[in-house]
Amino acid sequence: MDYPLLPKQMPERIKKVWKKSNLVTTGIFLIIGIGVTAFLNWLDVLEGVWVWSMGIYFAVVLIWSIIAMLLIPYRYQFHRYEITPEDLSFQDGYIFRTITHVPINRIQHIETEQGPFLRKEKLMEIVIHTAASSHHISGLDVEEAVQLRQQIIELVKVAKEDV
Amino acid sequence: MSERKRFHPLAVFIYLFKGLKSWSFAVLLLVFNGELMTLFGLIALSAIVLLSLIQALWKYFSQTYQISSEKIILYRGVFRKRETDIPYERIQTIKQRQWFFFKPFGVIQLLIETAGGESTQAEASMPAVNIEVWEWIEKYRQGDQPESEIHSAGLEMQKESSSADYTVTNSQIVLFALTDLSIMATLIAVIIFISEFIPENWITTTTSMAESLLRAGWLASLSILFVSLVFVMLLSLLRTFIQYYNFQVNRTNQTLTIESGLFERKIQKIPVEKIQGLKIRQQPVRKLLGISTVELLLAGGQEAEGESGIVKKLYILPIISDHQLYETLSELLPEWNFTRPEIKFVSRKKLWYFWKWKLLFIPIAAGLAFLNYWLALAAVAVMFILLLNSWLEEQHQGYQIQTAHRICIQNIEWFSKVQTFVERQKVQSFSEQTTRWLFPKQIGHINLFIKTGDALEVIGLNFIDEIDVQKLKRFYRNKD
Numbered sequence: 001m002d003y004p005l006l007p008k009q010m011p012e013r014i015k016k017v018w019k020k021s022n023l024v025t026t027g028i029f030l031i032i033g034i035g036v037t038a039f040l041n042w043l044d045v046l047e048g049v050w051v052w053s054m055g056i057y058f059a060v061v062l063i064w065s066i067i068a069m070l071l072i073p074y075r076y077q078f079h080r081y082e083i084t085p086e087d088l089s090f091q092d093g094y095i096f097r098t099i100t101h102v103p104i105n106r107i108q109h110i111e112t113e114q115g116p117f118l119r120k121e122k123l124m125e126i127v128i129h130t131a132a133s134s135h136h137i138s139g140l141d142v143e144e145a146v147q148l149r150q151q152i153i154e155l156v157k158v159a160k161e162d163v
Numbered sequence: 164m165s166e167r168k169r170f171h172p173l174a175v176f177i178y179l180f181k182g183l184k185s186w187s188f189a190v191l192l193l194v195f196n197g198e199l200m201t202l203f204g205l206i207a208l209s210a211i212v213l214l215s216l217i218q219a220l221w222k223y224f225s226q227t228y229q230i231s232s233e234k235i236i237l238y239r240g241v242f243r244k245r246e247t248d249i250p251y252e253r254i255q256t257i258k259q260r261q262w263f264f265f266k267p268f269g270v271i272q273l274l275i276e277t278a279g280g281e282s283t284q285a286e287a288s289m290p291a292v293n294i295e296v297w298e299w300i301e302k303y304r305q306g307d308q309p310e311s312e313i314h315s316a317g318l319e320m321q322k323e324s325s326s327a328d329y330t331v332t333n334s335q336i337v338l339f340a341l342t343d344l345s346i347m348a349t350l351i352a353v354i355i356f357i358s359e360f361i362p363e364n365w366i367t368t369t370t371s372m373a374e375s376l377l378r379a380g381w382l383a384s385l386s387i388l389f390v391s392l393v394f395v396m397l398l399s400l401l402r403t404f405i406q407y408y409n410f411q412v413n414r415t416n417q418t419l420t421i422e423s424g425l426f427e428r429k430i431q432k433i434p435v436e437k438i439q440g441l442k443i444r445q446q447p448v449r450k451l452l453g454i455s456t457v458e459l460l461l462a463g464g465q466e467a468e469g470e471s472g473i474v475k476k477l478y479i480l481p482i483i484s485d486h487q488l489y490e491t492l493s494e495l496l497p498e499w500n501f502t503r504p505e506i507k508f509v510s511r512k513k514l515w516y517f518w519k520w521k522l523l524f525i526p527i528a529a530g531l532a533f534l535n536y537w538l539a540l541a542a543v544a545v546m547f548i549l550l551l552n553s554w555l556e557e558q559h560q561g562y563q564i565q566t567a568h569r570i571c572i573q574n575i576e577w578f579s580k581v582q583t584f585v586e587r588q589k590v591q592s593f594s595e596q597t598t599r600w601l602f603p604k605q606i607g608h609i610n611l612f613i614k615t616g617d618a619l620e621v622i623g624l625n626f627i628d629e630i631d632v633q634k635l636k637r638f639y640r641n642k643d
Contacts, residue, residue, distance in 0.1 A: 003602055087640060097602065100594040101640055130591035131278060131462065132619035133612045 006080040006091045006099070013121040014079075014139035018072050020117045026065035033057050081137050083148070085155060088128065090135050104155040106130045112145055128152070165231045167238070171270050174291035175223045182215030228289060230299050232306065235275065237287050249287055251304040253277050255437045255463025258285070259297055259430040269294045276463030278614065301432070305416065327494040331410040331482060339456075339482040340403035342448045407481055414495045419459075421479060431477070433461065435496065439613055440585035441479070443488070447578050453485045457492065460585075460615045504571040504582060506561035509627040516606070516626040517553040521546060552578060560624055562631070564638050572611070572622050583622050585613060593639040595632050605629040609636075 037054050040046045046054075074094040082089040087103045111127040118125060124145035126137045140148065183190075189211065198204040221241075229236040237247040258274040265271065271294050274285035289296070331339075408425035419433045440460040449455060457480040483491060493501035510517070524546035532539035556575040563571045568587045573580065590611045597607035609632055610623040624631075 003597075095599045096596065097598060098594055098596045100592055101636070102592045103640075106591050130612070130614075132591040132614035135592070 003097065005078070006082040006089055008081050008083070010076070010079065010137070010139045011121075011123065011141055012076070013123060015072055015076055017117040017121055017123065017139060018075065019069065021115075022065060022068050022072075026061060029061045030058070033061065079138065083151070088135075088152070090137065100135060102128060102130060102133075102135060104152065107152060107156050110149050110152055112149065165229060167227045167229045169223065169227055170289060171268070171291040171293055172223075173265065173268060173270050175219050177272075177290045178219035178222045179215055182218050183212070186211045186215065228287075228292075230296065230303065232303050235287055235300065237289075247287060249275060249277060251300075251306070253279075254304060254434065255461055256434075257297075257300065257304075257432045259432075261428045261430075263426050263428070265291075271297060273297060273300075275300075276461075278462040304434075305418065327414040329412045329480065329483075329491050329495065331407065331480075333404075333408075335482050336404055336407045336410065337400070338452075338454070339407065340400045342446075342452065342454070343399070343403065407478075410478075410481060412479055412495060419479070419495065421477070433459065435498070437461065437463075438496075439589045439615060440583055441492075441496075441499075443582040443584075444576075445580045450580065454482055455485060455488055456481055457483065457488070460583075460613060460620065462614045463616075499569070499584070500566070502565075504563045504565065504573070504584075506559075506563050506571070506573045506582075507631075508559065508561040509624055509631050510557050510560045513606070513626045514554065514557050516601075517557045518550060521549045521553060524549075556625075560627070562624060562635065564634070567641075570611075570635075570638060572624060574622070574624075585611065585622070587639060587641070589613060590639065591619070593636065595636060597629075597632075601626075607632045611639075 033054065036057075037046065040050050040054070071094065078091060078094045078097070080091040085104070087101050088107075090098075090100045090102075092098045092100075108129050108131055111129065113125040113127060114123070115125075118139060121139075122142050123139040124142050125139060126145055126148065128135045128137075190208065193199045193204050193207060199208070225239065225241045227238045229238075234248050234250045236249075239245045239247075254275055255278050256276045258276070260272040260274070261270075270291050273287070273289040273292055273296065275287035275289075277286045279286065405425045407423050410423040411421070413420040413422070414435075417435050419435060419438075420430060421433070422428070422430045438459055439462050442458040442460065443455050444458060445455045456478060459477045459479045461477060479495070480488075480491065489501045489503050493499065524542055528539045528542040528546065531542055552575065555578065559573060559575050559580060561573045565571055565584075570585060570587065572583045572585075574583070575581070591614055592612045594610045594612075595607055596610070601607060605628060606626055607629055608623060608625045609627065610621050613620045613622065624635075
């Protein structure tokens with residue numbers, strides 16, 4: 001039996017955004033590492049256990065970043081969503097798989113976010129808040145996002161239940 | 164009752180007391196330095212008192228409130244004005260506090276909580292108001308209910324036709340305090356301490372004068388420790404007793420009233436439809452005695468206790484014998500139709516999954532054995548505790564779909580059996596999880612997300628069959 005996949009996928013351009021933000025994150029961690037190494041060197045303690053721990057730090061950062069890069073196609077493949085008149089569903093993960101269902105009438109408010117990378121690709125992130133939890137759809141076409149937001153608000157108006 | 168009013172003048176004293184309390188550190192410093200009676204000390208002290216008094220008066224004169232038929236409004240501030248509006252139907256719970264010395268004045272403290280807000284403070288806090296204010300709020304809040312309710316909303320609101328009561332006796336409170344696990348932990352610590360050290364010491368005694376003197380000193384300090392531990396235990400027993408003294412639950416129409424406390428009487432009103440869920444908790448000691456505790460889950464902020472920041476549990480039944488449990492609950496909450504749940508156990512025969520990561524303690528312990536024998540032993544002990552706990556989990560995890568809209572989930576939380584009852588419409592979201600390797604075996608986990616206090620409460624079942632996952636999902640998505 002195959003693992004059930006939800007019907008809707010994000011635009012393929014999200015992969016580019018993920019790659020870029022991955023690179024930037026790795027870059028930041030590398031700069032922090034280089035800074036710490038320089039500082040340790042300046043203190044004249046860069047030997048023994050410090051060399052080891054900095055080496056391990058850089059190795060972990062690089063391996064982590066490579067794995068994240070390699071997993072992007074899987075991440076894309078399994079990052080899905082579905083909207084029905086009653087509820088929203090979000091799917092995430094290839095190794096650790098999660099599907100979350102949020103009934104429309106539990107939604108308290110909706111946020112949209114757009115970082116520089118998303119803006120360049122004309123994408124938008126949608127965050128859906130319930131009274132207890134929040135859920136992300138990490139990239140949709142701007143028009144689609146606005147439309148989805150409107151659609152959800154319309155559905156929320158119809159189905160009114162209180163906390 | 165719709166004009167803007169100040170709080171009761173006694174509020175000034177409360178503010179003053181709170182202000183002085185926050186300065187108490189400085190005052191103590193003065194006392195310890197022996198400067199209290201010097202000129203400097205007296206000036207400093209009067210400055211502190213004056214400052215606190217000005218602050219208290221400022222607070223008193225800058226805050227007003229207004230009770231209208233739709234909402235409660237609080238006004239604060241002189242330069243930056245703030246106004247808080249709370250419509251009655253958004254109130255999650257109303258708490259009333261009264262210290263015994265306020266009783267003659269008919270003055271109470273009111274705390275009104277809504278589901279919003281991030282802080283642990285109440286959305287509306289009225290430090291001192293006449294008891295009538297509360298009666299008016301109750302009257303307006305229940306305004307859309309039958310005549311009989313409004314009619315008797317005067318002095319005796321509790322006693323009405325459709326009411327149910329439950330009272331906890333003094334001996335029950337003592338039992339509740341005694342079976343509190345934190346007391347147990349202290350007791351066990353005391354016993355271990357004594358059994359560990361004294362006999363060993365006795366065996367190795369020699370008759371030499373010096374050593375027996377040393378031993379006497381040692382024994383003395385040990386007994387001081389023992390006495391102080393017993394003292395701490397008694398103190399916490401006393402605290403629990405004072406806190407839960409004369410605990411009463413009362414159901415009137417659509418409102419639950421929970422009342423307790425010896426010196427400070429606390430009364431909390433909860434609209435029944437705002438109850439997010441219910442937890443029946445039974446830790447091992449109480450299980451042996453056949454008693455349980457029942458907590459209410461509310462979306463409005465439960466205040467944190469002291470500086471520890473631990474959110475206090477709101478008990479609806481702090482202690483109740485098992486054979487009365489469901490009967491009493493169904494009297495208090497008839498719409499929940501309480502019956503003893505018939506739990507379907509969902510993770511039996513899956514012990515391996517519960518244990519697999521915890522077994523990693525074995526190589527860790529083996530590694531530690533080279534370093535330190537005791538560390539290795541400690542690791543093994545921790546592992547056994549974890550294994551035992553997860554074995555209990557494997558045996559007792561389960562659920563029952565009680566009606567089309569209510570579910571009961573049973574978990575083990577640190578050797579305590581916990582049954583959570585929750586209405587579907589109060590579950591904010593549902594998630595199903597599995598992994599790359601569990602899915603082919605048709606095993607997964609589920610989580611229900613509920614709003615309690617200011618955080619979210621996650622109630623889950625781990626390593627259950629895909630069939631059960633689907634059943635629970637269909638229940639939640641209402642697709643049966």
